[in-house]
Amino acid sequence: MLGVTEPHSRWTPSPLVGEGRGGGATKAPKVQMIRYLTIRLVSMAVMIVLSTLIVFLIATQVPADPILAQLGDLQAADAALVASYRARWGLDLPIWQQYLLFLQGLTRGDFGISISTQRPVLDDIRQYAPATIELATVSFILALIISIPLGVFAAVRRDTWIDHVARFVSLIGVSAPTFWLAFIVLAVFYGGLQIAPGPGRLDVTSLSPPKWSGLFLIDSAIAGQWEIFRDAAAHLVLPSVVLAASILGLLTRTVRASMLEALSQDYVRVARAKGMRETAIVVWHALPNALVPVVTLGGIAYAILLTGAVMTETIFSWPGLGRYTFRSAIALDFPGIMGITVIVAIVYLFVNLIVDLSYALIDPRVVQR
Amino acid sequence: MAQEPSAGTSDAAKRRRWLRRYGLAAAGGAIVVAWILIAIFATWLAPYPYAQVDVTKRLLPPSATYWLGTDLLGRDVFSRLLVGARISLIAGIVVVVIGGAVGTLIGGIAAYVGGKAEEWMMRATDLVMCFPPIILAMAIAAALGIGVTNTIFAMLVVWWPKFARLARSLVLVQRNQEYVEAAHVMGYGPARILLRHIAPNAVGPLVVLLTLDVGTAILTFAGLNFLGLGVIPPTPEWGQMVSEGRELVEQWWVATFPGIAILTVVIGFNFLGDGIRDWLDPKSRRR
Numbered sequence: 001m002l003g004v005t006e007p008h009s010r011w012t013p014s015p016l017v018g019e020g021r022g023g024g025a026t027k028a029p030k031v032q033m034i035r036y037l038t039i040r041l042v043s044m045a046v047m048i049v050l051s052t053l054i055v056f057l058i059a060t061q062v063p064a065d066p067i068l069a070q071l072g073d074l075q076a077a078d079a080a081l082v083a084s085y086r087a088r089w090g091l092d093l094p095i096w097q098q099y100l101l102f103l104q105g106l107t108r109g110d111f112g113i114s115i116s117t118q119r120p121v122l123d124d125i126r127q128y129a130p131a132t133i134e135l136a137t138v139s140f141i142l143a144l145i146i147s148i149p150l151g152v153f154a155a156v157r158r159d160t161w162i163d164h165v166a167r168f169v170s171l172i173g174v175s176a177p178t179f180w181l182a183f184i185v186l187a188v189f190y191g192g193l194q195i196a197p198g199p200g201r202l203d204v205t206s207l208s209p210p211k212w213s214g215l216f217l218i219d220s221a222i223a224g225q226w227e228i229f230r231d232a233a234a235h236l237v238l239p240s241v242v243l244a245a246s247i248l249g250l251l252t253r254t255v256r257a258s259m260l261e262a263l264s265q266d267y268v269r270v271a272r273a274k275g276m277r278e279t280a281i282v283v284w285h286a287l288p289n290a291l292v293p294v295v296t297l298g299g300i301a302y303a304i305l306l307t308g309a310v311m312t313e314t315i316f317s318w319p320g321l322g323r324y325t326f327r328s329a330i331a332l333d334f335p336g337i338m339g340i341t342v343i344v345a346i347v348y349l350f351v352n353l354i355v356d357l358s359y360a361l362i363d364p365r366v367v368q369r
Numbered sequence: 370m371a372q373e374p375s376a377g378t379s380d381a382a383k384r385r386r387w388l389r390r391y392g393l394a395a396a397g398g399a400i401v402v403a404w405i406l407i408a409i410f411a412t413w414l415a416p417y418p419y420a421q422v423d424v425t426k427r428l429l430p431p432s433a434t435y436w437l438g439t440d441l442l443g444r445d446v447f448s449r450l451l452v453g454a455r456i457s458l459i460a461g462i463v464v465v466v467i468g469g470a471v472g473t474l475i476g477g478i479a480a481y482v483g484g485k486a487e488e489w490m491m492r493a494t495d496l497v498m499c500f501p502p503i504i505l506a507m508a509i510a511a512a513l514g515i516g517v518t519n520t521i522f523a524m525l526v527v528w529w530p531k532f533a534r535l536a537r538s539l540v541l542v543q544r545n546q547e548y549v550e551a552a553h554v555m556g557y558g559p560a561r562i563l564l565r566h567i568a569p570n571a572v573g574p575l576v577v578l579l580t581l582d583v584g585t586a587i588l589t590f591a592g593l594n595f596l597g598l599g600v601i602p603p604t605p606e607w608g609q610m611v612s613e614g615r616e617l618v619e620q621w622w623v624a625t626f627p628g629i630a631i632l633t634v635v636i637g638f639n640f641l642g643d644g645i646r647d648w649l650d651p652k653s654r655r656r
Contacts, residue, residue: 047495047496051499054497054500058509059512171636171639174635175584175588175632175635175636175639176628176631176632176635177592177595177608177611177628177632177635179592179595179608179611180611180624180625180627180628180632183611183614183624183625184625184628186618187618187621187625190618191618191619302501303501303502306504307501307504307592310503310504311592314595315615326596328511329507329597329598330596330597330598334511337511338508341504341505341508344500344501344504345500348500348501349499352499
């Protein structure tokens with residue numbers, strides 16, 4: 001494969017790991033695991049701090065003057081007012097002090113005030129996150145349900161029609177712009193056939209279920225409001241299909257490739273020689289091993305889902321982080337964009353940490369290297 | 370590999386074999402070349418000027434006069450679609466070529482030099498990679514202000530790391546090969562070894578990634594434009610055209626056709642990339 005199908009080799013354990021001063025192979029696995037974990041956690045903490053530095057630099061070193069943008073022309077002409085604003089936001093301090101102030105704010109959860117909503121950015125994020133989490137989770141599950149069987153069948157029945165179908169589905173999933181796919185399914189199933197509900201999380205006539213988790217499916221089930229549950233589920237169908245399509249190609253291709261790899265291993269030949277049924281070999285021997293590389297896609301899947309969420313939510317009027325990001329971007333709402341970027345980067349680092357750790361747990365060779 | 374016995378090989382069989390081997394790349398290449406030609410001759414091919422506004426003819430469905438209908442301002446969708454190929458292809462190719470060159474240089478040098486320098490370069494790569502690409506590109510594009518150059522610049526900032534990673538791993542593999550050692554013994558300098566000896570051996574996967582990546586770059590560029598971070602109207606751009614038509618479910622043609630344009634270009638580059646990979650590495654063909 002020449003290693004090119006996985007340009008984002010994010011899961012590759014950081015080179016730091018391999019640099020232990022010898023003796024690694026003789027140590028007990030537990031010690032190795034702890035050392036691995038420590039190195040990973042430390043380097044992640046460093047990464048988080050550095051990523052805030054990047055965001056800070058983008059926010060401060062750009063041509064656009066945040067003060068003038070916030071004040072408007074009339075007030076910006078008043079030199080005294082501008083100066084007092086600068087002092088208030090610490091913009092008259094040296095750059096490194098500004099950064100420390102910014103960091104201080106972050107640790108207190110202060111991400112600034114959104115220009116477009118006039119509310120603290122963190123409050124906005126807290127309000128919009130559940131809708132995105134619900135949508136992304138359903139999409140991810142949907143994508144797994146489709147791609148694992150599809151990839152397995154494509155590998156087992158290589159070069160047959162199902163393999164070609166899998167390849168076609170992957171191709172469309174990879175090549176179609178998510179924002180366009182969203183428009184098409186909405187136009188066909190809502191506008192044309194009228195069998196799907198329109199944009200939004202619920203019908204206009206429905207009331208949100210009592211808030212507990214913010215996920216409508218869970219909240220309505222807890223409250224026993226099955227009408228609302230059905231409504232929320234129906235509204236989830238189209239956007240989650242669109243969002244699932246964005247990672248479907250990647251997942252199917254990976255499952256297929258690693259399944260082919262697994263099927264060519266010696267243990268499969270042994271199982272065949274023992275006279276095991278082919279189905280049993282595929283399901284019990286090859287599949288578990290083939291799914292290991294799929295775990296490593298977690299980080300990329302997160303990034304793609306998030307990108308897709310920006311597009312999908314915009315078209316489906318889904319009140320989530322994606323649409324919030326879109327609105328902040330077109331309104332040039334800096335605190336909003338920067339807050340989102342920091343949060344997203346931190347979650348991304350955590351996702352990758354979890355991916356790496358689970359990979360290390362499944363495949364201990366990773367730690368020993 | 371031994372060739373199939375040639376006895377009884379008809380023209381049809383030859384053609385089938387050619388199709389199996391090069392069909393994908395040929396189809397992809399044809400699509401890509403067609404779009405490049407369209408982009409070059411767009412203004413000449415377009416039946417109407419792309420910016421010609423005529424509000425009395427707004428939102429007309431596809432017909433013999435307006436093949437793909439008209440948009441909100443009465444502009445011909447077909448003409449805008451043709452001209453839109455320019456900016457998309459340019460942006461996609463520029464981002465991948467410059468981003469690829471910068472990334473490859475950084476990764477290649479890091480792997481070859483090793484030590485502290487490598488550590489620093491790769492940490493910088495990791496740092497950029499701890500943001501999902503489009504989110505960081507959005508932040509940068511928004512910070513710089515709207516405009517094609519700014520959008521392309523923002524994409525470049527997030528684009529190089531994957532090439533740095535790939536180039537580094539490719540050079541690391543090659544660095545310890547015997548022919549490199551032989552070149553050292555011959556007394557060649559590092560620049561010559563890297564460019565004349567290692568580069569040709571490591572270039573295959575890079576070319577594949579470059580080709581596949583043009584499709585991804587076009588998608589990302591269209592996405593940023595869809596979000597309003599990109600070209601300034603009235604310059605036609607596909608992502609922005611979809612965005613303009615995104616509320617018009619009844620007038621489906623406004624958003625549908627530019628999306629199909631994006632889809633075909635990206636499929637073209639994907640086919641081409643896959644085809645080149647099969648061609649460079651026959652082992653992968655069956656994967």
